[in-house]
Amino acid sequence: MSKDPAPSRRGFLTGALAAGGAIAGSRVAAQAPDPAITELQPWMQYLGDGVDARPYGTPSQHEAHVVRRNVEWLTADPVSSVNFTPIHELDGIITPNGLCFERHHAGIADVDPAAHRLMINGLVDKPLVFTMQDLMRFPRENRVYFLECAANSGMEWAGAQLNGCQYTHGMIHNVVYTGVPLRLLLEEAGVKTNGKWIMPEGADASAMTRSIPIEKAMDDCLVAFKMNGEALRPEQGYPVRLVVPGWEGNMWIKWLRRIEVGDQPWHHREETSKYTDLLDNGIARRFTWEMDAKSVITNPSPQAPILHSKGPTVLTGIAWSGRGTIPRVDVTLDGGRNWHQARMSGPSFDKSMHRFYFEFDWDGKPLLLQSRAHDSTGYVQPTKDELRQIRGENSIYHNNGIQTWHVNERGEAENVEVS
Template sequence: MTNALNRRGFLAAGAASAGALAAGSAKAANPFEPKEWGQYLGAGVDDEPYGTPSEFEAHVVRRNVPWLTADSVSSINFTPLADLEGFITPNGLHFERHHGGRAIVDPAEHRLMIHGLVDKPLVFSLEDLKRLPSVSRFYFIECAANGGMEWRGAQLNGCQFTHGMVSCCQYTGVKLSTLMEMVGVKPNGKWVLAEGADAAGMNRSIPMEKIMDDCMIAWAQNGEALRPAQGYPMRLIVPGFEGNMWVKWIRRLEIGDMPWFAREETSKYTDLLEDGRARMFTWVQDCNSVITRPSPEKPWLDRRGFHMISGLAWSGRGAVKGVDISLDGGNNWIPADLEGPVMPKCLTRFSLPFEWQGQEMLIQSRAYDDTGYVQPTFAQNRSVRGVNSIYHNNSVHTWHIKPDGGVENVQLV
């Protein structure tokens, strides 16, 4: 690089070294030599009005599994859990699940209608909603099918794919109890149909009791407007319940006296059992957990010595009360530390320091919540459900730590 002020040159050099790192450069890095960034000027404050991650973090992205669905429009991608810290999912890494693609909605042309068994049906613009008293709450959202590829055996090698249909954000919006008070729900108004403005017209029935308890219409996520992928300009928040009910691009709430039995609560999102019967209205995301480090993405390759075992736990019923870690495939368990804050229906980070001497291990996490519910094993879940229920797999998960520190997704008997 000859021109000290040549930003393009600086960026090109950065990209080249990023490529060299990825390719496993033969030349050993020497952090103690003079560096371009220590000599030449970086970009100015007008360079990037909306910031982006470091180019050296370009591998931290959502990924999908192409063979999982017929196309990428009605499909899902996965949050890279192994690279995340704490319990908040950055907005650009929040998993996406669309049934008719990512709708681009103009807020000026968007309205939320509340009607049906009410005294006064109302229509709200985004600006109307923002004038109302709002709350900001931390909640996880999890697709009911998270872990659904693992029912018949270990299939996908990475916690992004085995557990990445979960994210956690701070949502800002108006409580639905506020809106319901404004429209005046009639005594027989026991169910609410939530409907999206997208090409799928996503619709789900939600009991009024839940609506009044803690549901929200959110317009912001992690302090900024919702991303289009998450329902901009507004989405339904249904804490602790399966992600499909969190209707994005929400445009309508109809109050009724019975559920609607929409496609996504009959044909899909029902849990087929071995005897041919099927559970419906399986809304709650039961207590679940996953170790994100070590994991297939974060192996301990030839790195003996001190490590932090770290992971995420959550429960749709309430707060995580504790997490136990087994190193021997579930025979013996050690209580892990919870890294606060611990909030109900929110991801909770757990960790345990560990001195690894190169031994083979079968490492598991098992969470329990403040209702007393303990995360079950695959054997327990399969004994009740068989292997064709697709949804709500919250079984204790196993990573096989090999003598070289490599990590594989395995299942045990």
């Protein structure tokens, strides 16, 4: 991206919005003829592709930079790694399916839905096996949820590291799921009185498993087969995944093939050696499932600088909580000396991403940007230092500390930490 090359264009908005919109026009009218206006562009003169060109559509060639990105040095192999949602290029609260971040443990399972089965076994009256067609015969629900990897922002425990919100906060996506309440399938099998936990298992080569208390399973979990209206994407568990609203992404078992009901947790790898939080005293926090309230400013940010020299500027970002909605986000332009209440925009759903904006008149001087989410339980997003005081510095997961961007006079942003 480059800076706006036209100073006269930059000027018009400054004058216009500052003065209430009345004096804008003159600066536009005074500018030199703009070839973009006075000359016919090729797309105005020639026919484009027809309706048979792309049965399944793709983004504009001019948006080729808007992609998920991985960090090669992060893991030994891309089949057991992560890539990141380009949250600095998105707006609103829906993540398009092609841009939802990925995290695999044995690569993307390419499952044939006709050969896929979902089994429920263990402490149930009747073990059951469902085809995909069987699942389509149960009542469905449609709900919007964020999915955040517990390791999102994990690098930031050691101070400001990766330069760009795609990398610091991009292990999140937010989509509309269509699925069957897990409760209905468990009731169909009949959970025995001593059935207190479930263990969902994936059909990929890693056979991912996690332990989930029966209360959560019976509450709001979905066995989902659609995201944003269409079939799940392969990298998101096609043809069927578990949705565990508000809880860490690792538990949302993809390519779901089996749900075992038991009387205690299984203590498998992903809830012992991984996905636990080692504290300073040597004790590891376990079963830290719920994602705490969190927010980040996506624009401006290191990958999305301010492209004008001063004047009316839109700041925007996202916020979410695993415990409810986000009724309020505060933002600061000066590292926390003054806080302003941001404007929330778009629908607000329980355990969904929320969008906030803050419009301000930039004086062209450096900024120290932060956002602070409040969730519907009254919880307020802490600073990174506040988190470290409680959790120490050994953690990988569950870093929901306030993020800071420094913006210089040229509009360029950088990941920094303030104490």
